[in-house]
Amino acid sequence: MNARPNAIDPARLAEDLRIGKRAALARAITLVESKKAEHRLIAQRLIQDLLPLTGKALRVGITGVPGVGKSTTIDTLGSNLTAAGHKVAVLAVDPSSTRTGGSILGDKTRMARLAVDRDAFIRPSPSAGTLGGVAAKTRETMLLCEAAGFDVILVETVGIGQSETTVADMVDFFLVLMLPGAGDELQGIKKGVLEIADMIAVNKADGDGATRARSAASDYRAALHILAPKSPNWTPPVITISGLANEGLDQLWQQIGIYRERMEASGEWADKRSRQQVAWMWDMLQQRMMEALRTNKRTGERLITLETEVREGTTAVSLAVDELADLMGLNE
DSSP, rough: OOOHHHHHHHHHHHHHTTTTOOHHHHHHHHHHHHOOHHHHHHHHHHHHHGGGGOSSSSEEEEEETTTSOOOHHHHHHHHHHTTOOOOOOEEEEEEEEEHHOGGGGOOOOHHHHHTOOTTTTEEEOSSSSSSHHHHHHHHHHHHHHTTTTTTEEEEEEEOSSTTTHHHHHSSSSSEEEOOOOOOHHHHHHHHHHHHOSSSSEEEOEEEHHHHHHHHHHHHHHHHHHTTTOBTTTTTOOEEBBTTTTTHHHHHHHHHHHHHHHHHHHHHHHHHHHHHHHHHHHHHHHHHHHHHHHHHHHHHHHHHHHHHHHHHSSSSSSHHHHHHHHHHHHTTT
C-alpha cells in the first residue's frame, strides 16, 4: 500500500533539514510544537537523529522591559552578524502567548531586515500552553535550528517576569538591555535579573540620550558591584549601545566572544551546558507527569473536585495531595 500523500518521512525530513532547507526546518518545528501524539513521536525521533549536529551554536538570551528596543537591537545585531558570515536564528519565549493565545512575535515586521535575510530565521513562540511548555518547545526548536546550520541563536523574552530566568537557563550568555535614566529603572528592576545578567547594555545611547545613557551605565556598574559574580572568571560589563544607530554593537559582540573564550578555558561552558540538559530533562518529566495527572481518567475528575474543596477551605491541602498521590500509585 502506498504511503498517504501527507505522510511524514522522518529520514527525508532530517536530510532536508541537514542541508538547510528552510521549509524542512519550519515543518520540523511545527512537529515539535504539535500536541498530537504521533507528531510528538516523530519529533522525538527527528531530534534524536539530529543530536550529533547540535550544540555548536552560540546561544544568547536577550531581555529588557517593554520599550527598551529589543526588536530593533536584535534586528541590527542580527544583520551585522549575517553580514559577517553568520547564520542567525531568532526565537522567542513569550509568556503572554499562554494567556492570549497569540504571539507578539507573529508580526515579523518588528525585525524588518532579518525577516527578509536569507541567512536569518525568525520563529515566534508557541501560541498555547504553560510557560514551561513554551520553553520546552523553544529548546527543541533551538536544537533543530542548530542542526540546520544556524551558528548563532538569539532567544528573546517578549514578555517580562518568570521568562527571564527561563531563558537564562537555556542559553550560554544572558544579555539585559536597559533604558537611559537609571534612577527610575534601578528602583523598578528586580534584583534577580541583575544576578543572572552576563552583561548589561544601556540602549538608545545616541543623540540626546547619550549623556543619560552614560550616567545610567555608571549607576548599573555600581549596582552590579555589590552583587557576587556568578563566575570567578567573569564580571558582567556594562556598556552603552544604540540598536537604532548601530552604535556599540561591535563591542557588545566582542564581549560575548571574550566571555566564551574564558568560560571554555575554565571548563564552565561545558559544565553549564550539561547542567542545563539535566535540568531540561527534569522540567519535561514534571510537565509530562502534570499532564498525566490532569488527563488520566482516575485522577482528572477527582483533581477538579479536590481543587474546588481546597479553594473553599473544606479539604486540607496535604490531604488532597495525599489522595491524588494514592490514585497515582505513588504511596505504594
